[in-house]
Amino acid sequence: MTAVAQSARPRRRSAAARAVRSFLRNPAAVVGVVFLASALAMALAAPWLYPEDPLSMVARPYLWPGQNPRYPLGTDSLGRDVAAGVVWGARISLLVGFSAMAIGVATGILVGSTAGYFGGWIDDLLVRVMEVFQTAPAFLLLIVLVAILSPSVDAVIFGIGVVTWPTIARLVRAEFRAIREKDFVTAARGLGYGHARIIFVEILPNALPPIIVTASVMVATAILMESALSFMGLGDPNQISWGSMIGSGREALRTAWFLTAIPGVAIVVTVLALNLIGDGLNDALNPRLAERE
Amino acid sequence: MSGRLGRLGRFLPALALAAAIGLAAPVSEAQAPKHGGTLRFVMPYEPPTLSAVNNTSTPNTSSKIWDGLVTYDFDLNPLPQLATSWTLSPDGLVYTFKLRDGVTWHDGKPFTSEDVAFSLLRLKAGHPRGRSTFANVKEVQTPDRLTAVVVLTQPSPYFLVALGPSESPMVPKHLFEGVDVATPPGPNLHVGTGPFVLKEWVRGSHAVLDRNPNYWDKPKPYVDRVIIRFMTDAAARAAAFEAGDLDLGGSNPVPLSDMARFKANPKFAVDDRVFAYPGSQFQMFFNLDTPILKDKKVREAIAHAIDIDAIVETVFYGYAKKSPSAISVALAPFHDPSIKGRAFDVALSNRLLDEAGHRRAANGFRFPMRLLINPFIDARLAEFIRQSLRRVGIEANTERLEFGAYVRAVYTDRAFDLTIESLSNTFDPTVGVQRGYWSKNFRPGLPFSNSANYSNPEVDRILEAAAVEIDPVKRKALWFQFQRLVFDDIPSVDLVAPIQVILANAKLKNYAPGAEGLGSNFADAHFVD
Numbered sequence: 001m002t003a004v005a006q007s008a009r010p011r012r013r014s015a016a017a018r019a020v021r022s023f024l025r026n027p028a029a030v031v032g033v034v035f036l037a038s039a040l041a042m043a044l045a046a047p048w049l050y051p052e053d054p055l056s057m058v059a060r061p062y063l064w065p066g067q068n069p070r071y072p073l074g075t076d077s078l079g080r081d082v083a084a085g086v087v088w089g090a091r092i093s094l095l096v097g098f099s100a101m102a103i104g105v106a107t108g109i110l111v112g113s114t115a116g117y118f119g120g121w122i123d124d125l126l127v128r129v130m131e132v133f134q135t136a137p138a139f140l141l142l143i144v145l146v147a148i149l150s151p152s153v154d155a156v157i158f159g160i161g162v163v164t165w166p167t168i169a170r171l172v173r174a175e176f177r178a179i180r181e182k183d184f185v186t187a188a189r190g191l192g193y194g195h196a197r198i199i200f201v202e203i204l205p206n207a208l209p210p211i212i213v214t215a216s217v218m219v220a221t222a223i224l225m226e227s228a229l230s231f232m233g234l235g236d237p238n239q240i241s242w243g244s245m246i247g248s249g250r251e252a253l254r255t256a257w258f259l260t261a262i263p264g265v266a267i268v269v270t271v272l273a274l275n276l277i278g279d280g281l282n283d284a285l286n287p288r289l290a291e292r293e
Numbered sequence: 294m295s296g297r298l299g300r301l302g303r304f305l306p307a308l309a310l311a312a313a314i315g316l317a318a319p320v321s322e323a324q325a326p327k328h329g330g331t332l333r334f335v336m337p338y339e340p341p342t343l344s345a346v347n348n349t350s351t352p353n354t355s356s357k358i359w360d361g362l363v364t365y366d367f368d369l370n371p372l373p374q375l376a377t378s379w380t381l382s383p384d385g386l387v388y389t390f391k392l393r394d395g396v397t398w399h400d401g402k403p404f405t406s407e408d409v410a411f412s413l414l415r416l417k418a419g420h421p422r423g424r425s426t427f428a429n430v431k432e433v434q435t436p437d438r439l440t441a442v443v444v445l446t447q448p449s450p451y452f453l454v455a456l457g458p459s460e461s462p463m464v465p466k467h468l469f470e471g472v473d474v475a476t477p478p479g480p481n482l483h484v485g486t487g488p489f490v491l492k493e494w495v496r497g498s499h500a501v502l503d504r505n506p507n508y509w510d511k512p513k514p515y516v517d518r519v520i521i522r523f524m525t526d527a528a529a530r531a532a533a534f535e536a537g538d539l540d541l542g543g544s545n546p547v548p549l550s551d552m553a554r555f556k557a558n559p560k561f562a563v564d565d566r567v568f569a570y571p572g573s574q575f576q577m578f579f580n581l582d583t584p585i586l587k588d589k590k591v592r593e594a595i596a597h598a599i600d601i602d603a604i605v606e607t608v609f610y611g612y613a614k615k616s617p618s619a620i621s622v623a624l625a626p627f628h629d630p631s632i633k634g635r636a637f638d639v640a641l642s643n644r645l646l647d648e649a650g651h652r653r654a655a656n657g658f659r660f661p662m663r664l665l666i667n668p669f670i671d672a673r674l675a676e677f678i679r680q681s682l683r684r685v686g687i688e689a690n691t692e693r694l695e696f697g698a699y700v701r702a703v704y705t706d707r708a709f710d711l712t713i714e715s716l717s718n719t720f721d722p723t724v725g726v727q728r729g730y731w732s733k734n735f736r737p738g739l740p741f742s743n744s745a746n747y748s749n750p751e752v753d754r755i756l757e758a759a760a761v762e763i764d765p766v767k768r769k770a771l772w773f774q775f776q777r778l779v780f781d782d783i784p785s786v787d788l789v790a791p792i793q794v795i796l797a798n799a800k801l802k803n804y805a806p807g808a809e810g811l812g813s814n815f816a817d818a819h820f821v822d
Contacts, residue, residue, distance in 0.1 A: 056680050061607050077550060078607055078673055078680075147695055233672060237691040238679075248673070251548040253528060 022284040029280020035273030039266075043090040050084035054240045062256050076245070076259050077252055085240045086266050092241040093223045093270065096157055100222035103161025105215050108168025113199050113207075115169070116176025123173075130166040138163040142225060146234050153236045156229060160222045171214055175207035209285035213278050220274035227267055242267050326819035331518040332801065334815075335530055335542040339523035342477035343491065343500060345462050346412075346469075347419040352459030352571075352812040353543060354521055357502055358399075359462030359485035362390060362409065363453070365808040369569050369626065369720060371453055372807070375404065375463055375486065376441075385448030385763040392439040396509045398465045399484045406435035411466035413443065419474035426455040426724050448761045450768055451721035457570060458487070459812030460720070488514035488816040499523065508816065515819035534561065540798040543811040547796055549610040555796055564795035565612060567623045568810035572718030572725050574621035575613075575670060576787040577678065578745045583710045585651070585660055592783040593635070594645035595711075598685045599678060600637035601788055608673045609791060616790040619779040620726055620772060621718045623790040627769060629776040634787070642685045651686075658688040665703060666713040668696050674788075675713055700740045707737060707744075713788075716741060720808070722772055723760045730779060731756050747784035 023029050042049075052058070059068065063075040065082075073082040115126035133141075142159045149155035179185060180203060188202045227243030229235050235244050242263040249259025336354065345355035363371040363379075371379075376390040396404040410433035416423035417430055429449045434442040445452070455461055465484055472482065483491040488510070489502035502519040522539065524530045531547035533539045534555070539546075547555060555561045567573075579586045579595075586592060605613045616622045617634025651659040662682065666675035675691050682689040689711070694702055702708045719725030728734050728741060732748035752775060759771040779785070795811060797804060803817040 053680075053683065055676065056683070057607075057677070078676060147698070150698070151693060233693060237672070237675070237693040250528065252550040254531070254554065255550055 032276030054088040100160035104164040107165035112169035112172025116173035216278040356458035361458035613789040
C-alpha cells in the first residue's frame, strides 16, 4: 500500500460514517427514505398482492373507490383494478427511474472524467458533444428517440439515459478539473500510476458527493419523464405505469377524477421522497456543513 | 270579419298549390330560417390545406368553400349542386351533366364545363381515392359552356356517388392549372363556388370563412360567418363547448365519457346519427402470412374470444353499432343484416385453439401475437382486444406506433400478426371495401390495401363483377355473396361502426342535411332563437 492510499482511506471511511449519522438526524430525509422504501416494497410485493395481469378487465367500469371492497381504489374506464395498477405501476416507475439514472450516471462519469482529467482537445471535443445534447430540448429529444425505437420499457430507459447524461458529465468534468491539480493527484502521478487508476481510484471517490446528490434527483426526473411519456401514449402499451394511468384517466377527469388523482399522488409521493433524500444527502455530504458540527 | 275571410279565401288556392307541389316549400313562412350569426366549428386537427382536392382528411372543411357536382340525401340519392341534371347512357359508359348557369368563383370568374373537366381529371391524378374511383374516366368532353360529358372505359356504378363536395370538390381551372398535383393548396388557392369564402387563416388557431353574398342557392347561406377552430385536445374542446365558445364539432368532439353530461345540458344537442357517406367501420385484419394464422380454426377461435357487445358498451360508451360483416352497417344499402357475427364464447375459443394443436404452456400462454392499432382509433380498443386474447391464452402484445410508423409496419414491412384498422367503407363498397379483400390489391407498400394478403378467386370474381354491374339489384346480390364468403373465410373480424357523435349548440339547426354529415356545406345551417 502506498502512502497516498493509506492516508486517504481511513479519512474517507470516517467521513462516510459521519455523513450517515448526519443524514439520519435529518427528519425530512428520513421521511423521504420511508416513502421510497414503501414504494420499493410495493413494487417488490406486486406479484404476491395482485398475481393477475394488472391490465385485465376484472369488474364493471368506473367503480368509485370504496364502492366495492374488492376494488378499494375503484376501477377505470375498461373495468381494470386501479389498486393493482398503482402497485404494478410502482415497478415500472422505479425500474425506469433507477435504470435510466444508472445509464445516465455511468455515461456522464465516463465522459465527464475523461474531459475533465485530460483537458486539451479531448475536453474541447467532449464539451461540444455535451452542448449538442444540452441545447436540444431534452423532452423533445426523448420523444423522438422513443418514437424511433418504438415504445417499450427498454427504449424509454435508454432514451431517458441519453438525454440526462450531460448533466452528470458537466458536473463530473468540473469536479475533475478542480481536483486534478491537487497535491495528492500530483503525488499519484509521480508514483507512476496509470490514468485509469488515477481517475477511478484517486479522483472519482473525492468527486462522489455531488454526483450522489444529483443522481438521486435524476431518479426523480426519470420517473417524471417516464410518466410524461406514458401520459402522451408513448410508453410501453403492454405495461401499466402511473403515467399511462393518468393518461387514460384524463379523458374522464370531469366524471371520475380519482382515476387521475390516485396515480398522481403516487408520483408526487415518490418524486418528493427522492428530492427529500437528495436534500438530505446534500447536507450530509457537504464538508462545510460537517465542520459546523 | 268578411274582410279577413276574404284574405283567407285568396290565400287558400295558394296553400293548395303548395300542397300539390308537395315538398317544394318544406318550411312555412313563419319558420323560414333567419339570417345572421357566427357558426364556430371545431376540428380535432389542423390540416395543411382546407381543400379536399388531393387528400381525404379535409371533407368537413373543403365542402364549405368548394361545391361538388352533386350532393346526397340520407339514402345516398344524388341531389343537384353544381350540376342541375344528369343522364347515363344505356351502356353505362357516358354521363352527361347539365351545369348550373350563372355560378361564379369567389374571384368573380364564371364557372364552366372547362372547370369540371379539369377538376375530374385532377382528382383522378391527385386524390388518394380519386385515383381508383375515377380510374375509368377516359375523357371529359365539353361540348358547350354548361355541358360536361364524362366518358368511361367501363361501367362504374359508384361514379355518381363519388361526386359530393366533401369527396370531389370542383376547383377553378384558371387558378389550379400548373399547380403541382400533390402539393396541398395554399390559402391563395382557396377559391371555390361554395357558400363560404376564406377570409383569413391563423395557423395553429383558426380559419375565418365569410358568407358568400353571391352564392347561387339564394337566400342561402344563412349564417354570416363560419369560424373553424383547430383544437387537438378533447378535454380542451369539452371545456370550450361548455364555456360557450364553440357551436359544432364532429367525430367525437368531446371525450365519450363526457357525453352523458352534455346530453343532460339543454344548451347542447348530442347527435348520434350514422351518416352513410363516410361508411365508418373498425375491423381487425389477420396477417395470413403468419403461419399460426393460416389455420382457419385459430382465426375462428380469435373471433369467438371477442365480445363485440361489450366493446360497444365499454370502449365506445354505447356510441357504436355492432357491425360484424365486411360491409358496415353504416353503409345500409349494401350491408347484409343476416350476418350476425360469431358468438362470444370463451370455452369454444379455448377448445378450438386446443384442437388446432396450440396447448397452453406453463406460463398459461399458447403463442404470442403482435397486435397493432391504427393510431386514429381509441387505443382502448386495442387494450380491450389484447385482454380478450390473453383470456384464451394468446399472448397478445400491443404495439402502439405513430401514424407513419404504423402504416409502414402494416403495409410495407408487414411486421404484424393482427391489426385493428379503420378501413372506412366510404360511400360505396367498390371504393371502400374492395381494397381490403381483393387479391390483386395485395400490394406491399400501398397504404390501406389488402393487409391480410387474403386471396379467394371467387371473391375476386365477385368484386370485379360488382365494380361494373349497373343493375342495382344484381349488384346488391353480388355484395351479399361477397359478405357471406368473407365471413366464412375470416380474413378479418369485423367489429363496430363507430358513431361519429356530433355535438351542437341546441340553437343551431340543419348543419347536416344529408348523407355527408358535417361534410355538407353548411349553407342550410342557421340559428333559431
